[in-house]
Structure formats: C-alpha cells, structure tokens
Amino acid sequence: METPTLKDIGHLTKFNGSNFQRWKCGLRLTLEHHQLIDIIDGTETKPTEVRNNDNVVTNAAQIQRWKERDVAARNYLFATTEDDLRDTLCTATTAADMYERIRNQHARTAADNRLILLQQFTEYYFNKAITSQAM
Template identity: 30%
Template sequence: MRLSSPATQQNRLKESAPARLSQEYHDYSARVGAGRSTEAVSRVISFCRERVATDGDQAKFLITKLNGSNYQIWKLKVKVLLMKYGLWDVVNHVKPEPTPQGWYQRECKAIAAICLTVEDDQLLHLTQLETAREMWQALQRLHERSSIGSRLSKA
C-alpha cells in the first residue's frame, strides 16, 4: 500500500470543487456514454439523483418542472429552494466556500436541485454543462430570450 505525501494530499485539497465535479461528471459520462439522446438524459437525471441521495429532503421537490412555458414561476421557486438550503451562492457565485470539499458538496446539491426540477426536454440543454451556475445561466438565456420574444409578438 502506497501512502500519499502530505504535499500530495494538500494539492488534492486545493483542487477546485468545480474541477472535481467536472471530472466526476465526465468520468460518469464516459462510463455511461452520455450524449444528447433521451437515454443520455435519463442517465444525467440518475447522476443528479445519485449526488443528492444522501439528502432525502432534497428529493421531495414540490415544484412544477420547467417545461418551457413556466420559466418565470420555476425560476422564482427554484431560487427560493436554493436559498432555503443555503445553495443560492453556489449558483450566483457570491462567495466561495472556505473548504473545497464543502463547496463541492453544495455544488452537487445545487446541480441536483436544478436537474430534478426541469422536464427531460429542458434537461437536454444542460447535458454538456458542468456547474450549477452554468446550468442556471443556460436556462436563463434560453427562456428569458423566448419570454421577451413572446411578449413583443403579443404587443
């Protein structure tokens, strides 16, 4: 059995949480062959559920899933949910967690909250993204642009 040196252990601790999450997601994607198919989407959902499996309360979301026509309501409810669990700063990048491990765990929970509250067709827009912030911004760009367009066409 080979032991890591203290310097090696410190370097691992310094590794950024998003980088670890990204690596873990990419390892998972490679293992299951994730892509943009319906099967891949269900694999991403399973990945998200695995990440939040230790927090039973998180899995009981009472939020209508984002379906393309309810973005403003979904956005508010998920933001409140993330705030309730102390995860909004992960999405909003207000302040970094003092420890990489703490940030990583919170990043996983925020990703799960987003992934588990969108319909599968919306999840397709998230399959290649690696952080909760990237996912939130992608949905925001997609739906706020389409809401503005629909409001202008009704005027």
C-alpha cells in the same frame, strides 16, 4: 445546513420553457432553505487550491465542501427542469452555469413571445382599421 434531498422538490413546478417566474420562485425558496443560492448565482465559486511549501493542498476540505454543494444545486436544477429542456444542461460544469443556461433559454423564449405578440397585435390593429373603414 440540512443535507438536501431531491424529495424536497417534489412539490415544485418543473420549468417547461414558459413558466420561468413561477419555477424560479419555488426553486429559490428551496435553495435558500438549503443555503445554496450563492452557488447558483455564482457568488460562491470553487476555491482555488492553496498549496504549502511541500506542495500539499491545504484547503482540500473547503474545495470538497464546495463540490458537494455544487452537485446538490445542480441536482435541484436538473430535477426541476422538464425532460425536453435538459439536454442543454448536460454539459454544464457548475450549478451557476446550469442556472445561466436556463435563464438564457427563458430570455430567448420571452423575446420570441414578445415578438409574436407584437406581430399579432399589429395584424389585429391593421385588420380592425380596414374593417372600420369599410363600414
């Protein structure tokens, strides 16, 4: 695996709350390239410490490797999010948590947008019906 750098994402569109699909597509390609998808989707989780009879952690290298990959993924997520949306990400402890928060933000925005569109359609339909009857 190549060492990921933040210059890898300079060409990506930042998530602004309304462009989730475009942002997700570009980010996922970069994360796939650096083999970090399993980190953000939560399928690769932090290994549990395994201790030997002397109470020494025997898998410290795997834990450290996961931490490095998680930090790289969090950096990509944070760097590709607009400033005004970053506050909700600051308390996330893993990349999977960060990604879930962004997905939830998008879901709320999408639901709000659907409701607004439905209301506008209903008002338009109602006003058109009144106009048609008046003629």
